[in-house]
Amino acid sequence: MIPNIYYHRRRGDLGVLAEVELSQPRVAETVELLQALIRNRCVNTGERSAGHEVRNADVLAQFLGSTVDTQVYDAAPGRRSLVARIEGSDPAAPSLGLLAHTDVVPADDQDWLRDPFGGELVDGAVWGRGAIDMLNMTACMAAAMRTLGATGFRPRGDIVFVAAADEEARAEFGARYLLERHRDDVLTDYVLTEGGGWPLTAGPRPKLSWATADKGTAWLRLRVRGRAGHAAMPYGADNALVKAAEVVRRLHTHRVSPVISDVWRGWVAGMGFDAEVAAGLLDERSVLSVAREQTGDVAAAAHACTHLTITPTMARGGVAINAIPECVEIDVDARTLPGQTRGEVASEIRNALGELDPEVTIEWLHELSTTQSPLSTPVFDTVKDVTRAIVPGTELVPSLITASTDAEYFRRHGAKAYGFSITTDYVSPTEFAAMFHGPNERIDVRSLALSTTLWERLARSF
Ligand SMILES: [Zn+2]
The missing domain is CATH 3.40.630.10 (Zn peptidases)
Structure with missing residues (x-):
């Protein structure tokens, strides 16, 4: 943990x-x-x-x-x-x-x-x-x-x-x-x-x-498909590794909306912040900006406690240095807040992928609410x-x-x-x-x- x-x-x-x-x-x-x-x-x-x-x-x-x-x-x-x-x-x-x-x-x-x-x-x-x-x-x-x-x-x-x-x-x-x-x-x-x-x-x-409370866990494997070919003739190639890089970038930059849960409310109340700071931390629009103004590591904690997080952690693909890869796998660690479902994780990933969505399949490896x-x-x-x-x-x-x-x-x-x-x-x-x-x-x-x-x-x- x-x-x-x-x-x-x-x-x-x-x-x-x-x-x-x-x-x-x-x-x-x-x-x-x-x-x-x-x-x-x-x-x-x-x-x-x-x-x-x-x-x-x-x-x-x-x-x-x-x-x-x-x-x-x-x-x-x-x-x-x-x-x-x-x-x-x-x-x-x-x-x-x-x-x-x-x-x-x-x-x-x-x-x-x-x-x-x-x-x-x-x-x-x-x-x-x-x-x-x-x-x-x-x-x-x-x-x-x-x-x-x-x-x-x-x-x-x-x-x-x-x-x-x-x-x-x-x-x-x-x-x-x-x-x-x-x-x-x-x-x-x-x-x-x-x-x-x-x-x-x-x-x-x-x-x-x-x-x-513990956040939920969803471990997923994304498979990005392309077309195999000779690396010496890359023009117009459908390179799964290049697409996978874009998939990782999109997952990283995707913005998920904050959720103010009961346990977050309890934490903010229990900490005894000034009224103005407390109000800011309980508002979806300001939670991150107010958290960033506090000393200590409040921002990272506030982010994790008010967001579904989606973090790419491992990637593998390719068969030879001179071959354009056909498939690249990206493993993703997602963590859910109380009440969030598999459907919400999948739809956030789809939103992040945008028009790349049809080229990516999702396999669920492990899941705990x-x-x-x-x-x-x-x-x-x-x-x-x-x-x-x-x-x-x-x-x-x-x-x-x-x-x-x-x-x-x-x-x-x-x-x-x-x-x-x-x-x-x-x-x-x-x-x-x-x-x-x-x-x-x-x-x-x-x-x-x-x-x-x-x-x-x-x-x-x-
Ligand atoms: Zn432990």
């Missing part, structure tokens, strides 16, 4: 406001666990044989030991997920899920200042692929579960920790497999996972994002109270995740799922955004300590 929306004015407020004892043995254990998870290199390239999440599942099983009941599930060789449960005392009480994933996206060493799989602790931060997406949360949730289990805590409703494989591809060997084959073992009434808890600052009080959970639920109130006890005065701001997470599969099975954690403003928002699937991914130890405390206290208060 990639970050959702945030706005930032000053650095360091959250870290200073929060009271956290970094010398606790539990903090060191969480750091060591995160380092081990990073060093296991559970890199998910999307192939069946990738991931090797068995390594991280086994590290977690060893870490949890006999403090809680654990079970592992192998969706395919090497694709292991782990589930840990603390049984509640009241079968009628709502259950709470802590949903993590154990895989990471690839990392190119050349772009990094540190070894992406070294898990080094440098100046109060743990470096490595997965440090913010989301092995950090996996480690914090596991540490909280171990403490809860070791102290003999008995919740009212079940508390279930799910460390799923294969989140970074299509969840075929992770969340989807678990929900289809072992639904009762993993499904809870409420689910908390990645995608939220990032510091937002517009006004005097600290604000953290509370992710209530948006999912969202209601803003105000009992878990929201509890999370808010617990967070305020840790970081006084914090507001939770409803947010839309512009990519997708495993939350959407759990929502499809009836859970109310949210993205949250506590992350300090240890780097600038621009740096933070660039770390998702990017180089130099790292997390400060203070955030790890705060989030571990959050999960433990939440379980005790739920």
Whole structure:
């Protein structure tokens, strides 16, 4: 996943406001666990044989030991997920899920200042692929579960920790497999996972994002047809590559109309902007121009949160350097807003193509509609109270995740799922955004300590 929306004015407020004892043995254990998870290199390239999440599942099983009941599930060789449960005392009480994933996206060493799989602790931060997406949360949730289990805590409703494989591809060997084959073992009434808890600052009080919705995904393959011929006689040729270049240009420059959704309204209201700025951000005609005037990365976030986006990402075609290509394929990543359909994606692409439309066919590779959970639920109130006890005065701001997470599969099975954690403003928002699937991914130890405390206290208060 990639970050959702945030706005930032000053650095360091959250870290200073929060009271956290970094010398606790539990903090060191969480750091060591995160380092081990990073060093296991559970890199998910999307192939069946990738991931090797068995390594991280086994590290977690060893870490949890006999403090809680654990079970592992192998969706395919090497694709292991782990589930840990603390049984509640009241079968009628709502259950709470802590949903993590154990895989990471690839990392190119050349772009990094540190070894992406070294898990080094440098100046109060743990470096490595997965440090913010989301092995950090996996480690914090596991540490909280171990403490809860070791102290003999008995919740009212079940508390279930799910460390799923294969989140970074299509969840075929992770969340989807678990929900289809072992639904009762993993499904809870409420689910908390990645995608939220990032510091937002517009006004005097600290604000953290509370992710209530994921954008939908549509992956498409466009095929542009031409006529094969000898490259030495190009005059009058119908060259599919030349046409494809024009198709890509049109997709890139096509302007889609903005949509002001409920979750966008909630974000703007929650951020506490000046009335004039808020009004501008809620008006289709001015949302982008007003967003551009704000500090931080508001414009990119505002664009993604108010638009169906259509992004060409891969192209392939041609058979020889001296042959005019007959066919070129362009892969496109489109992301939909709540309520938008396949028909709307197709018609935006047709509009973009214009008179080239008859020369292009569309194949749908993968499609997921948006999912969202209601803003105000009992878990929201509890999370808010617990967070305020840790970081006084914090507001939770409803947010839309512009990519997708495993939350959407759990929502499809009836859970109310949210993205949250506590992350300090240890780097600038621009740096933070660039770390998702990017180089130099790292997390400060203070955030790890705060989030571990959050999960433990939440379980005790739920
Ligand atoms: Zn993730």
